[in-house]
Amino acid sequence: MNGRLTYIYGAAAHAWQANESALDLKPQLQAAWGKRFRRINHFIELTLIGAKSCLDQSQLEIEADCDLYLATEQGNVAGVADITRLLLKEQEAPMPLAFLNISNNMAGFYLAQSLKLHSSNLTIAHHSFPFETALDLAMFNIANSYRATPSALVGGVEECAYPLSQHRQRMNLATDTPLAEGSSWLHIGAGYPQHALACCEWVKFFADEMELLSFLKQAALPPLTYLAGGDNMSDEAAVNFAADLNICGIYKCANRVPFHTTHCAYTVASFISEKRGHSLIHINRDKRGHRYAALSLSVI
């Protein structure tokens, strides 16, 4: 690693409470981009809305070699469920474009096409920490790039499949768990510190709680540091972590939104817009409560 700092130039947090049927995002999409997109699915719509919002708020113009990292746990789950049902229950073949669009990287393609990018384009999945993993990979590639000012768009996108009762079941959630869809993005890079809103310091992964705590106790946390717990952590667990560390408070987004797996992206992007001059440690736990992911950033 060459020790490059990762700056955050833009951040956008978007989440939509899931109701009993999929939200129509077309008006919002058209308003965001000023044009109509044809033949795309809901997951791609979510991606395009969140990323455009991030770039609209970014302090730096996006360049054609800006890399894309789309983090997701479930990807096009609604599309995959629909086609599986069509194939096996209705015994019909999918339409070509419907099949093509459920490839998870198609959202990244439409985003790259809309932004006229000629860069790397990766869709990253993880069972518990998709956004943290994508951000880690983006920061690694930025730190090790031969380019003078490498940059990346890193987003967490998650959709729901309907009916929600089945979706909760497949996610192993309680029947009354409120759900959300999300598309939250960061525009990051090395260089241009004058355009930075924040600086991302590290993303780390830990085999267990002891390893995490040992790391955090040795980390030099700035005085105005908040702690936020991920969706798999209870409020009580976050408070317990805070008690062990030099933390000034527990951060909760002003607009609380229900569960979605890339909630970390939403929290981080919200913090950047709400807490100037403060730092954040975001801690997330995997679904079984064994492993942890944590990241640290400071808002300028």
Place this chain on the structure above:
Amino acid sequence: MARNRVFIRGCGIVSAIGTTQQEIALTCHNGIATPGSTTLPHSCERPLPYYALPGETDKPSRPDLYKQINAAVDSAIHDAGLTVDEISHLPVFVGSTAGDISDLESHYQHELHHANIDASPLYRCGFGVLAEYIIDRLQSGGQQFTFNTACSSGANALLMATRMVAAGRMDNALVVGVETRNQMSLQGFNTMLLLAAQHCQPFDKNRSGTVLGEGIGAIVISRHKPLSSDFSAARPYYCLGGANLTDSVNITSSDSSKIAAVIAQALTETGLHPADIKVIKAHGTSTPANDSAEAQGMRRLFGDELPPFTSLKPYVGHTLGACGVVETIIMLACIKEHFVPATPGFTTLDETCGCTPLTQRLPFDGGKIMLNHFGFGGNNTSLVIANEP
């Protein structure tokens, strides 16, 4: 910037032409592999050619996905001679397009068969489940990554793992490419009119489409040189890296200029010149548009000095997201036996391609090999491996 050399320490594979590197090398040496066939359920069309893994070939969705993953992973770890301590923090990189869909389809079919008409088509979800499964089974505390970038998924997993080992971020990494038989991929490719009626004939004038296959490949890469006393220890195999770039204009078939661009970027990233490449393993799907674009892209970059190139898809089919790992292992198996395999099925030059793949196996005594993989969504990845002192 100081970089570690990234050695290929061990491989494991489950493919239509074998589960050992020796079996695979023998088939490729003979230059003949014939696909079996599969029938699309509820279709009046004739059976499609398909390269199936051994066992349970009669089912439209493979029910023993995890058993096959275990076989490939265990073989790679054994081949690499990883210690218990190394396994305990081994990072895992998975590349796949369909993930566990074959398992999900099998489960849903079972439910429908038992008259549960309200069954959920996906009883669980998450594209990271395979990496999670492998990490759990190995009891590794290492990090996990899953790449879903269509047919370049496995290649991107190998590329990113190589970069991380080279930078000293990790000592070893397990890279796994997974693609097993499922109705979604078969029906999807069929509905897009991308499947051949009989044969896979990359770059041939009469090619009519690709033939799908299933395969699982696992590679252990390491900053430690393999300790074994065989050929690989004297002249090791290693990954030099490469590049991933998107063609953001063409959704199913890249433009030749974009293919040339990713090859050029891979050379830049690895500090090589075109003349350094001794052989190219082409993506070579055997679809008319892809092969033309790839051939033109290679000619655009290499000009009159186009190195010998071959396609491995006539041996194992197009294993989609796994092909970046599966085909790397096949190349390694062959060059260990000192040859580059020919491209079976090629007979007639296509003027739109303007070049001919290897029609006879080529003796190989070491050098740098380029491996190209191009996916839907314009996701293009070019890798370079080497077998040199």
